[in-house]
Amino acid sequence: MCGRFTLNQSATALAEVFHLQQVVDLEAQYNIAPTQMVVTVVHNPESDKRELWQLRWGLIPSWAKEAGIGNKLINARGETVAEKPAFRSAFKRRRCLVVADGFYEWQKQPEQKARQPFYFQLQDGQPFGFAGLWEKWRSPTDDEITSCTIITTQANELLQPIHDRMPVILAPQDYDLWLNPQEQNPQVLQNLLSPYPASAMIAHPVSTIVNSPKHNSPECIIPIKQ
Known part of the structure; x- marks a missing residue:
């Protein structure tokens, strides 16, 4: 799964990687958690351009009776995303890139209750896009929430000792296809x-301070000795 990630990049870096025309500097985020607003890249059908949108993390299907269902839909399994009622419509027409530069996973420790968090990023430290889906939901009182989910897949060799799942990181050459x-x-797809x-x-490995979303500082990603 993917339950926490980071984004600490300049507007210039985001514009270059995602081919955006205008990007404002964003506040550094070292411990992004579900239900928070996250930065995404979306192909806006009205402008026919890539745009940065801030969406609530935890997808709320358009048919949902209440917003709380989104708390359970922060991830979508890539193997079944095309068939699941909560995701299949968005998978066809409303795909996005959830922008990040690293993410966390937790490893179970033998004979210990606490799990050890690890921080993962690309070798070059560049920002990247998780494969995501977005959806608009309107409440009975006519409030509108635009939300998203992150798609997961089987873990690669680096993650396998830590967790059996990982978020889908798309290659830059696949962004156009995914967003189309x-x-x-x-x-x-x-x-x-x-x-x-x-x-x-x-x-x-990083400090267990990242376990609480209240902690949002560079200390969250500093390596520790095991």
């Missing part, structure tokens, strides 16, 4: 939902 709402072939190459990633 005209592409609706499930097989073509699911071919993109594979584990990112372990050789292109690095990881290190």
Whole structure:
């Protein structure tokens, strides 16, 4: 799964990686948690351009009776995303990139109750896009929430000792295809939902302060000795 991630990048870096025309500097985030607002790249059908949108993390299907269902839908399994009622409509037409530069996973420790958090990022430290889906939901009182989920897949060799799942990190050359709402072939899209190459990633253990979303500082990603 993917339950926490980071984004600490300049507007220039985001504009270059995601081919955006205008990006404002964003506040550094070292411990992004579910239900918080996250930065995404969306192909806006009205402007026909890539845009940065801030969406609530935890997808609320359009047919949901209440917003709370989104708390359980922070991730979508890549193997079944095309069939699940909560995700299949968005998978066809409303795909996005959830912008990050690292993420956390927790490893069970033998004979210990506490799990050890690890921080994962790309070798070059560049920002990247998780494969995501977005949806608009309107409440009975006519409030509108635009939300998103992150798609997961089987863990690569780097993550396997830590966790059996990982978020789908898309290669930059696949961004156009993923964001194209005209592409609706499930097989073509699911071919993109594979584990990112372990050789292109690095990881290190970090402090358990990241366990609480109240902590949002550079200390969250500093390596520790085991």
